[in-house]
Amino acid sequence: MALQRFLCWRIAPLLLLMPCGFQCMSVRVLNEEPVHVIPGSSLVLQAQIEHGPLEEVSMVTWERESETGITPGKVTLATCAGKCAGTRPNGRVSLEQQGATLKIDGYSGADSGVYAVTVTDQAGAKTTAHCIVREYEAVHHVSVSINVSHSSLVCGEAWGTDPHFSWLHERVAITKAVGSVSKDGTTLFVSSSPICGHFTCMVSNKRGYSAATFTAAPCETEGKGTTVAVVCLVILLLFGGVLAFLLWRRHRYSNRGERLHEHLDDNI
Template identity: 75%
Template structure:
């Protein structure tokens, strides 16, 4: 008894000095939160498990509860003993894999009812439990795109209702924005207009994995190059007519002077 007490007294401080990862089990979900899933596709959640050399996993449990609600009810999706590499879930489309340092939850044909807060709980051989959480939501298409203008700052702002992971792009008169027109913000939602005056059609296009939508802001019409060309042609025609008129006048005047000289010469001949 004295020897056992001595050994426990000598070994206990060593456990206290061990890093936390060696003294107790931990788990965290590696998916970037929140996880957005397209309806009908597969939901895959992965959790990393870290345990000490003296720790054994006795149970891995996956659960889900609604994200909102006064009294949300947590439902067990699967409970897998630590020694089993795979196990079936509460429904036929649910399966769980358990490895030495990772556990994976797979739900086939994701539906709206599968949205919520997911929890994975790892229980060690002593009954100690550690839990990690992750929010899962439905992947939404883009909706209700709009464009507003801030005249004082010469900016156009594109807004979108609730689409998941929206990507913004801008067009001016159906062509990509260039430096002569303006500059797009880093997130793509704002266009800083540099052209003066602001004119033409500005279109904001918003897209994600489920499609795209757009909205257009219409300013005053821009003066097109065709009008300038027409004005140049008119000026050229007028210049040609003016030059032609001057040339015709000079020819007429020269001819008149010549005819007058001939008549004077004939008159002098008759007098002689």
């Protein structure tokens, strides 16, 4: 027992003299990466700073650099020291919650890149966390292609952020009789064979939507319906013409009989 106490008293000071001991300061960005921001709105990044009772935050620094690492290199956005009142170097950037929250108003494409938050303790030790920020892109270049061997239609979109896919057949939502849609919405498995009619894929996100239509041969039901309508129209026109002719003829003979009767009365 005495030996254990002796070892504890000897080891404890050594742990305290270590650079981090068992209580190193840590920082991480809470936002889910990558962060997509709509132009004109506000970018808000939140960091969580953890430290033990022996550490103190002396400075918090937020920086940004290109995602590709090309010039102009790192740009210091805001630095917070002491009580962390924060700085606003260009009127758009502010710090809150003792530097743990960075806010940039009026986001634009130039604000995209890799953001770094660096926390410095009282001994000058630094720890850094990173987060990728990108512009929220609108939907672009929607297209529909057919996979004949699998009786399916595939919808593609160029580079929109968080695209959502939906399908229409003849401007009506897809039913089980028409087919089924994959979980990600990009593929429509058509039940009928051969594929016929008009299929429209609509892709949307927070910035709008775009659509593309695949046109196959007319469905048989559509052809029959059109033929029946045309035949009915022709029959109605013929019937109407015959009826009009009979009425005209009856009216004509009726007038002729009246004139003949009047002529006989005059002769008498």
